[in-house]
Amino acid sequence: MTTERTATTPRVDPSTTSGEREALEQWLDFHRATLAMKCEGLDDAQLRTTSVPPSDLNLLGLVRHMAEVERGWFRHVLAGEEAGWIYATEEDYDRDIHATEEDTYEEAYATWQAEIAHARTLAAAHGLDDFGKGKRRDGRTYNLRWIYLHMIEEYARHNGHADLLRERIDGATGD
Template identity: 45%
Template sequence: MADVTGSQPGNPHRDRTFGWRNKPVHPHGDPRSDGGFVGERDTLVGHLRDQRITLQMKCAGLDAEAMARRTVEPSNLSLLGLVRHLAGVEQTWFRRVMAGQDEPRHYRTADDPEGDFNGAVADPEVVAQAWDTWRSEVAFAERFVAGAPNLDISGTDGDEPVELRSVLVHMIEEYARHNGHADFLRERIDGRVGR
């Protein structure tokens, strides 16, 4: 790959070189798919799976301090905050909206609506708990989608019905957006870049 140099003043990576040395995996070891999905359900489920894997790859190999580091101030974003936030998003759309389970939301309360980010502190137990919660919600979502007779089934978001297919599209969008944030956060932590 070609070298790319930045030209903005104050950029600590002005002379960075892009190549596989600073990316999470070599293309031959990438656990994400290369497409080839067949049909609507497989396409949506496959792309969402790839986005979930991307989040894990963006966080791979980091300790609690790095996971909780807010590297793009004044934003309160951190990789740990994103994991916590996406656990809550999974819970909201699949468990609460689609399955109709009335459970308290993870991390967020009326008193602290940004608790997913505000509570993302550099504690190994907080990091482990966030990943456990995220994995539990992803597993619930995967079981729910696999058991759905079709993508036309609806849940209720407030007073509005919402189809499972719309939830899957929204989740792909949500992960893609936050994985873009994760790109910048990770690069500021240790220079790792990648897709």
């Protein structure tokens, strides 16, 4: 099903006077909302539009990728959960980016939002200096502060990609 979405994502500018944790959470939410805004008003076919060859990067893939990233850092690393990957497979580790005609924004967005909600719940139970119960592939442990900072960096980098993808699709620019 291909449906066009309209602009509805609220995005709140982070406070200029908040404390450390509040600032980290506000900036992360700002970047989450930015990615959603970049997808608004586009149908599924447009969201699967790739960038410049040979790259197969697309907006739908970025949303799916960020669902995987949320799961990886909050479920796997912070909570130590054994949750499997959402899209990645043994045959295609980058399956999140490789959106097909069957993949929809409706499913990807719902999955992404569910991972964000779960991430917020997990983070709320930890202090910034608390180390996660899980480890990354490199075997290191990470505290919540590092995870927040990395997530902000991850979204900011991919939101730059989203800017270029959106401009390629319909000429829309802006933050």
